[in-house]
Structure formats: C-alpha cells, structure tokens
Amino acid sequence: DGSLPEAPLPEFIVEIPADVKNGDIASNAAMAGARAFHKAPRQIAQAIVDHLNLEGSLFDRVEIAGPGFINLFLGAHWFTSVLQAAATEPEYGRTDGGAGKRYNVEFVSANPTGPMHMGNARGGALGDCLAAVLDWSGYDVTREFYINDAGNQIQKFGKSLAIRYLQLYKGEEAVPLPEECYQGADIIARAKEFAEIHGDSYVDKDFEELKDALIADALPKNIAGLQRDLGKYRITYDVWFHESDLHKSGAVDDVIKILMDKGACYKAEDGAIMYRSAQYASKYGVVNRKKDENADGEEEAKDEVLVRANGIPTYFAADIAYHYNKLAVRGFDRAIDIWGADHHGHVARMKGAMDAVGLDGTKLDVVLMQMVNLMRDGQPVRMSKRTGNAITLTDLLEEVPIDSARFLFNMHDAGSGIDFDLDQAVKTDNDNPVYYVQYAHARICSILKKMESEGVQFAGAEHIDATLLTEPSEMDLIRMLAAFPQEIVMAAEKYDPSRINRFVIDLASAFHRFYGNCRIQGADPAVQQARLALCIGVKNAIFNVLTMFKINVPEKM
Numbered sequence: 001d002g003s004l005p006e007a008p009l010p011e012f013i014v015e016i017p018a019d020v021k022n023g024d025i026a027s028n029a030a031m032a033g034a035r036a037f038h039k040a041p042r043q044i045a046q047a048i049v050d051h052l053n054l055e056g057s058l059f060d061r062v063e064i065a066g067p068g069f070i071n072l073f074l075g076a077h078w079f080t081s082v083l084q085a086a087a088t089e090p091e092y093g094r095t096d097g098g099a100g101k102r103y104n105v106e107f108v109s110a111n112p113t114g115p116m117h118m119g120n121a122r123g124g125a126l127g128d129c130l131a132a133v134l135d136w137s138g139y140d141v142t143r144e145f146y147i148n149d150a151g152n153q154i155q156k157f158g159k160s161l162a163i164r165y166l167q168l169y170k171g172e173e174a175v176p177l178p179e180e181c182y183q184g185a186d187i188i189a190r191a192k193e194f195a196e197i198h199g200d201s202y203v204d205k206d207f208e209e210l211k212d213a214l215i216a217d218a219l220p221k222n223i224a225g226l227q228r229d230l231g232k233y234r235i236t237y238d239v240w241f242h243e244s245d246l247h248k249s250g251a252v253d254d255v256i257k258i259l260m261d262k263g264a265c266y267k268a269e270d271g272a273i274m275y276r277s278a279q280y281a282s283k284y285g286v287v288n289r290k291k292d293e294n295a296d297g298e299e300e301a302k303d304e305v306l307v308r309a310n311g312i313p314t315y316f317a318a319d320i321a322y323h324y325n326k327l328a329v330r331g332f333d334r335a336i337d338i339w340g341a342d343h344h345g346h347v348a349r350m351k352g353a354m355d356a357v358g359l360d361g362t363k364l365d366v367v368l369m370q371m372v373n374l375m376r377d378g379q380p381v382r383m384s385k386r387t388g389n390a391i392t393l394t395d396l397l398e399e400v401p402i403d404s405a406r407f408l409f410n411m412h413d414a415g416s417g418i419d420f421d422l423d424q425a426v427k428t429d430n431d432n433p434v435y436y437v438q439y440a441h442a443r444i445c446s447i448l449k450k451m452e453s454e455g456v457q458f459a460g461a462e463h464i465d466a467t468l469l470t471e472p473s474e475m476d477l478i479r480m481l482a483a484f485p486q487e488i489v490m491a492a493e494k495y496d497p498s499r500i501n502r503f504v505i506d507l508a509s510a511f512h513r514f515y516g517n518c519r520i521q522g523a524d525p526a527v528q529q530a531r532l533a534l535c536i537g538v539k540n541a542i543f544n545v546l547t548m549f550k551i552n553v554p555e556k557m
Contacts (some may be wrong), residue, residue, distance in 0.1 A: 021069025
C-alpha cells in the first residue's frame with residue numbers, strides 16, 4: 001500500500017530471545033531493512049506491525065522495542081496446547097522428522113584381545129545415547145559392534161597367549177614375553193584356562209599350531225565377555241559384525257577389485273596393491289603425508305598399501321569393505337562411527353575411500369571422542385594400558401552405579417575431554433547430576449500421591465486453563481516443555497546427546513524453583529489443576545529422558 005517503498009527484502013534474523021521480556025520470538029527485520037527501504041528502523045517496524053494480522057496465529061500481541069526490534073508474544077492457547085501435550089502424551093518428545101531413514105551407529109568396537117577401558121565406557125554411553133536420540137527423532141536406528149577378529153592384533157594376541165602358556169611349563173626366563181606383546185593379567189588367565197583343559201600337550205607342538213589353538217579357545221570367550229560387560233552397562237547391540245566374515249566371504253577381495261577397476265588402485269613393482277589415497281581423501285581434509293621432500297621442499301601425498309606384497313590385505317582394505325557393506329550391501333542411508341580422537345587422521349581416508357569405491361563419502365559421519373581422565377580426591381587416577389594396570393569397564397561398574405556412569409559419561413559433547421570424578425559419581429545428593437534429576441521425578445511423584453491422599457485428582461488435560469499460570473517460574477517450565485521435542489531433534493542433528501542431559505538438569509532445576517514459588521496444596525481449584533498438569537508434564541519429560549538413556553526412574557528416594 002506504499003507505506004514502504006518496493007525493494008528486495010534483505011536477510012534478517014528470527015530468534016528466541018534470551019529474556020522473555022523481549023518476546024517469545026524476535027526479529028531484526030526492520031533494522032536489516034533500513035538501507036533497502038531508506039527509512040528509520042522504527043518506522044519500518046511500525047509499518048510491518050501495522051500490517052500484521054495475528055488472528056488465528058500462535059501469537060496474541062506484538063511490540064516494537066529499542067531501535068526497532070519486532071517482538072512477538074505467544075498466546076495463551078499455545079501455552080495450553082503445550083501443557084496438554086506434555087501431560088497426556090506418553091512419549092512426549094518423540095517426533096518423526098527422521099522419516100524412517102535407516103541409520104547405522106557403530107560404537108565401542110573394542111579389540112577382542114582384552115577387557116574394555118575408560119574410553120569404551122565413554123564411547124558406550126555416547127553411542128547408545130546418540131542412537132536413542134536418533135530413534136526418538138524418527139530414524140530407524142541399528143546399533144552395531146565391529147569385532148576386529150582378523151589381522152595383526154589377533155596374531156599378536158595368539159603370540160602373547162602362546163608365550164604365557166609356554167611360561168607355565170618352562171618358566172619366564174626360558175620364554176620371555178617380548179615388549180610388543182599384550183602384557184595384561186587377562187592373557188595369563190586365558191593361558192591358564194587353556195592349560196587346565198589341555199595340560200602340557202601343546203608344549204612341544206609347532207608354535208603356529210599352539211597359537212591357533214589358543215586363539216580358537218580364547219577369542220570366543222573374550223567376545224562373550226565384551227557382550228556380557230556391555231550388557232551390564234545396559235547396551236544391547238542389534239548387530240555384532242565379524243571382520244573375519246569379510247575375509248571369508250570374499251568381500252575384501254571384491255572391494256579391491258572394484259577399486260582396481262575404477263583406477264583408484266595400481267600394482268606396485270613388488271606386487272603390492274597400492275591405493276591412491278590423497279587423490280580421494282583431500283576433499284575431506286587432512287591427507288596422510290610422507291616426509292619425502294621434493295625439489296621445492298613440500299611434503300608429498302602418500303599412496304597406501306591395500307594388499308601387501310605377500311598377498312595379505314591390510315586393515316584399511318578390510319575397513320573399506322566393512323563400510324562398503326554398510327552403505328552399499330545393507331543400504332543404510334547413513335553410517336555413523338564413534339572413534340577415539342587419536343583416529344582423526346583416518347577420517348578423510350575413509351570418507352575418500354567411499355567416493356573411490358563409487359559411493360558417497362558424505363554418507364559416512366565420524367564422531368571423534370576425546371579422552372577421559374579418571375579423578376579421585378581431586379587427583380588423576382593413574383593407569384597404563386601397556387602394563388595391564390588399567391581400570392576396566394567392569395572395575396568401574398563395580399565402584400560406580402550404572403545410572404551415574406551412563407549419565408556422567410554423556411554430560412559433555414564428544415569433542416570435550418572429560419574429568420570423570422569417582423567421588424561425585426557415588427554421591428547420593430544434589431552434587432551428583434543424575435541424582436538431582438531423579439530426585440525431581442521422585443518429588444513430583446510424592447506431590448501427586450499426597451494430593452491424591454487429600455482427595456485431589458488430576459481432572460484431565462482437556463480442562464486445563466493455562467492463562468491461570470502467570471508466575472515467571474510457571475511460564476519458564478512451559479517454555480522448557482515446549483522446547484523438549486526440538487532439543488531431541490537438535491541432539492540428533494548435531495550428534496550431541498549430551499545436550500539432553502543438560503536440558504533435563506535445567507528442567508529439574510526449573511521445577512524446584514517453581515515448587516518453591518507456587519503452592520499446589522490449598523491453591524484455587526482451577527489453578528491447582530493447571531499446576532498439577534505442569535507437574536505431570538515435567539514428570540513425563542524427565543521419565544522420557546531417563547528411560548531413553550536407560551537410567552532408572554525412581555518414584556521415591
């Protein structure tokens with residue numbers, strides 16, 4: 001109508017302000033348009049506001065603030081609808097945005113050559129919780145463990161076992177254990193178990209035969225141990241995938257043939273098959289380099305061995321075949337791997353290899369996870385993987401409640417290092433975040449029981465009038481409940497389930513504030529019903545977070 005001149009609409013921001021006094025939704029459209037419309041921002045804001053029709057929208061009013069911010073305030077019916085949904089939907093927070101896309105989440109995948117350690121405790125919680133938020137966001141999720149039961153580490157495992165077995169009969173001086181072998185007490189225990197069954201019958205046999213017999217005996221026990229320990233940690237996998245199956249089925253040879261046919265590999269003079277790694281990896285970041293300096297002093301990109309001159313494929317070849325299996329054979333829409341941060345150099349190689357084999361490397365996502373420092377009395381707990389003096393996952397779960405371990409290991413995003421405080425993890429007070437959240441749930445259960453004993457029942461969500469909830473602490477809670485489904489979606493999109501831990505701690509804290517400010521017992525009946533709905537909504541949200549993350553939800557504490 002001419003109140004603003006015609007001009008291309010400039011980019012502007014729509015956001016949720018930190019302070020609700022500035023509205024539930026705010027925009028800088030008027031300031032962004034000052035140059036385009038040749039008017040003062042407040043004049044532009046006024047023109048926009050004059051033409052806004054809020055009827056039938058989520059909002060009941062709009063204000064112009066400061067230099068020209070446009071602030072919109074949500075209407076009472078919006079608050080009522082949030083409260084009704086939170087108080088009545090059993091799986092409030094679940095959405096279908098993922099549209100059933102098939103996601104594979106592979107995590108822990110510890111070598112089956114020994115027990116699991118601290119990094120696996122963190123990786124287990126991170127992977128399982130990530131799979132949970134993806135599931136709650138509407139994805140079809142498969143949890144997977146990749147068993148590295150082939151290659152060099154299995155040969156090293158067999159050698160370590162064989163030497164420990166021979167030591168039982170010949171002594172440690174006669175058969176010393178080389179430093180590169182596995183040094184842990186678990187190796188000695190497996191060797192003794194083998195000796196209890198076979199006695200000294202293998203002492204004079206060929207070393208390779210002894211090694212193979214020990215691997216065949218010990219490896220299935222170790223894999224069963226991984227399954228048992230992770231089960232105790234409340235992690236259940238849909239798939240346990242054996243690396244050895246890739247070799248037996250010919251899948252590794254098949255993928256090498258594809259790479260050869262596509263010109264991504266070539267045969268070296270010694271007969272080894274080389275992969276043009278840099279050519280494919282460079283688009284994804286860091287490329288492995290070798291320190292052969294050429295004329296201008298730059299480092300040269302390195303081609304990599306896929307099949308050694310002796311005909312044995314490398315671990316990298318099996319890894320390419322494994323990821324090809326996920327994306328091409330089983331047809332997952334996306335493969336997500338959780339790796340220790342020390343594997344960062346392998347990310348670009350793997351993604352590039354997916355391109356090289358004719359797939360899309362962007363469909364492989366790798367979450368890199370930082371180290372865990374174990375703390376007690378404010379001091380680091382020292383441990384050494386090489387000498388076997390390591391604190392295992394089993395040791396940890398004997399000392400720390402599983403609820404605490406799962407919650408505390410998922411308190412920080414994967415890219416942050418963690419100081420895991422053993423003292424905090426065993427506390428049964430508000431210093432322990434999981435206790436704090438569980439207590440909020442138990443407190444609400446107690447309130448509801450007390451009201452019931454006084455003859456006050458929740459009459460149903462359809463009778464709620466949210467306009468009666470005007471206290472800031474009440475409004476804060478409703479806004480937090482409204483944000484809950486989107487928080488889960490964001491956690492899934494960003495592969496960061498820790499944001500849900502932080503959300504539920506904030507929710508528990510907001511509930512305690514509300515309970516301190518607002519009476520339920522003895523309140524006006526209509527207000528009382530609205531506040532009961534709020535209690536039930538918060539209880540449902542806490543219940544859903546804790547059960548989603550496989551943490552107990554007590555009704556009394």
